[in-house]
Each structure stands twice: as structure tokens, then as C-alpha cells.
Amino acid sequence: MKLLFLGDVMGRAGRTAIRDRLPGLRADWGLDFVVVNGENASSGIGLTPDHAKLLLEAGADCVTLGDHAFDQKDMLRFIETEPRIIRPVNFSKVAPGQGVRVFTATRGRKVAVAQVLGQVFMKRPFDDPFSGIEAALKPHSLGGAVQAVLVDVHAEATSEKMALGHWLDGRASLVVGTHTHVPTGDAMILPGGTGYMTDAGMCGDYNSVIGMDKAEPMRRFITGMGRERFTPAEGEATLSGAYVETDDRTGRATRIVAVRVGGRLQPSAP
Template identity: 70%
Template sequence: MKILFLGDVMGRAGRQAIAARLPQMRTDWDLDFVVVNGENATAGMGLSGAHAKGLFEAGADCVTLGDHAFDQKDMLQVCEAEPRIVRPLNFSKASPGKGARLFTARGGKKVIVAQALGQVFMKRPFDDPFSALETVFRAHPLGGQADAIIVDFHCEATSEKMAMGHWCDGRASLMVGTHTHVPTSDAMILPKGCAYLSDAGMCGDYNSVIGMQRDEPLRRFITGMPKDRFTPALGEATLSGVYVETDASGKATRIEMVRQGGLLQQSGP
């Protein structure tokens, strides 16, 4: 299978870049399945139902969320009604929607997409992500009920992401980190066939502070005092993510970092 995962969509610039570039990428790269993390797509804080619809129309098969999953209040209803949205498994037992879903990709292949939140340096405590994902792996073994398994691990610490990657090795096709908005350069295939990247980066304007216009973040760092709200930067966005190919057993055979447009332009697969 040919799989594309795109990192956190950041505000209007990220949405516009997805709409402009993803349809052609699906065609040119002959993609079987596309996952987009959309948790910052609406004003940099959460995802609205209307903006989720736009991501699907552009070519996303699945949209994952994150710690801002329900910042946009209509997502409480949309997440329950829209089966293509995956919220974190360990967000809250009372959360609407599901943290892992089974999808049918092109050619009838079955794909599991699961998301979990990390615990290290996060603003609020979340349940253990390892035990949350264990239930998914037991119910849908790779190469059995699932032709591919994609894990979006939404957290701060690279150490926690690396630990999760090794724990997923042999059980998932791809373990990719999200949340920091900074793309890493450590794409690799682990010994048992799991493709790994510490962070996919963001789909947003990199002439910014992690996607936000620079002035207010700089003011707060320099003076320690807030003055205005954070607002997403509106320059040309870079689509950041990872491209993976898998074999019949669901193991990764190829991984390539993706940087399309903006300041981080780089060729894809």
C-alpha cells in the first residue's frame, strides 16, 4: 500500500495548502490511503465540522485530532456522527467518537487508524497511551484483520515518541508523532517493519512561531506578559508529513519525509 500522513494542519494557510496540493499528490503518487491531522485547522485551536469537510473534500480518508480535539464545540457532535474522524483513545472515557477506526482503502484493503496522547510535558494528565493502544493491537493484529495499521502519537517528548515507536514495532505499519509542529529528520524503518518518524511537522506557514504570527509569541517570551491572542500565520504553507509503502504483511518497505511548498520545499517520493 501507498500511504501518506500529513501533520497538524495550522489555520487557514494550512487548509488552503491542503486544498491546493493534496488532490494532485493523490494522483501523482498513486496513493491508497491518506491521513491528515486536523486538530489546529480552525484558527489554530481545534477543528470545526465545516473545516473537517474541507479536508475530506481535498482527499483525506481520515482526519485525526489531538489535545485540542474539542476546542471547537461543534466537534462534540461531528466526532460522533462522522466515521472518518479519529479522536485520541485516551482523551476521556466520556469523549464522543472513537480513538481507533477501521477503514477500507483503495482495492478493498483494511486500514486501522489509531491515535493516542502522550503524558510527558502535556498540560493535563491523560490515561496510559500504551495500554490504550494495546487493546487496538489485540483486536486487530497486523496482517490479519488489518492490512495496515497507522498510529498517530500526539505528544511533546521525543523520548516518549521513540519509546512508543519501538513498542509498536512489529504491530503497526507506521508510528508517527504529531503535536510539536516541528518536522524531524529521523524517518526510518524499525527492525520488525514499523515505519517511524518522531514528528510529522505541521501543514502551515513556517515563517512563524510553530504556525502562529510571530509578534505575540515573541512578546511573551521577551517580556513574560501577554497582550494579544495568538493568531495563525497566513503566509505560504508547507505541507509536512511522511510517505510510506507497505508489503502484503503490513510491514513498511519504504519511508520518505514529505515537504511540499513554502519555506521547507523538498521533493517527495
């Protein structure tokens, strides 16, 4: 199976890049299933129902969220009506929506998608991600009940993401990090057959400070004082993420490639 995961969509620039480029990528690369992290698609904080619909209509089969899952309050209700949106399994015991779902890809093949939040350096003390993701994936055995498993680890610390990758090695087709908006160069296949990348990066304008217009973040770093709200940068966005090929029989990754399409980053693609 050919799978594509795209990192945090950042504001209008990221949405526009998804709308304009994802349909072509699906066709040109023969993609079977696409997951997009929509965590920051609406003004850089959260995701509105209208923007969620845009990502899905552009070709995303599933949209994951993150620690800003419900910063746009309309998502509290919308997530209950749209099964293609996933929030973290350990966000809250009373959070609406689901943290793991099984989807149908091309030729009837089953793909489980799950998301988990890290604990290290995060603003809120979320529940243990290791036990949370283990329980979420237990009914969805790789190469058995499902042909592929994708896990979005929404976390700050690279060490925690790596530990979760090794914890899930052999139980997931792909474990990929999100949240920092900075793509890492460590796309690899772990010993047990799990494709891994510490951070997918963002789908946004990289002439920025992690997707935000540079002026206000720089002012706060230099002076320690804020003057204005952060606003997403609106230059041409780069689509960043990971492309993975898997063996349908085992569900294990056979190939993983970092993806950079458009914008300022050095291009890379399958």
C-alpha cells in the same frame, strides 16, 4: 500500499495548502490511503465541522485530532456523525467518537488508524498511552485482519514518542508523531518492520513560531507579558508529513520518506 500521513494542519494557510495540493498528490503519487491531522485547522485551536469537511473533500480518508479535539464545541456532536474523524484513544472515558477505526482503502484493502496522547509535558494527565494503544490495536492484527495499521502519537516529548514507536514495532505499519509542529529528520524503518518518524511537522506557514504569527509569541518570550491573542501565520504553507510504502501480505513498511511540499522548507517527496 502507498500511504501518506500529513501533520497538524495549522489555520487558514494549512487548510488552503491541503485544498490546493492534496488532490494532485493523490493522483501523482498513486496514493491508496491518506491520513491528515486536523488538530489546529480552525484558528489554530481545534477543528470545526466545516473545516473537517474541507479536509475530507480534499482527499483525506481519515482526520485525526489531539489534545484540542473538542476545543471547537461543535465537534462534540459532529464526531458522532462522521466516522472518518478519529480522536485519541486515551482522551477521556466519556469522550464522544472513537480512537481507532478500520477503513477501506483501494482494492478493498483494510487500514486501521488509531491515535494516542502522550503524558510527558502535556497540560492534562491523560491515561497511560502504552496500555491504551495496545488495547485499541489488539483486534486489528497487522497482516491478518488488516493490511496496514497507522498510529498517530500526539505528544510533546520525543523520548515518549520513540518509546511508543518501539513498543509498537511489528504491530503497526507506521507510527508517526504529531503536536510539536516541528518536523524531525529521523524517518526510518524499525527492526520489526514499522515505519517511524518522531514528528511529522505541520501543514502551515513556517515563517512563524510553530504556526503562529511571530509578533505575539516573541513579545511574550522577551517581556513575559501578553498583549494580544495568538493568531495563525497566513503565508504560504508547507505540507509536512511522511510517505510510506507497505507490503500487503505482512503490513510492514518497505519504504518511508519525509514529505515537504511547497512553502519555505526544503522540498522532499517520494
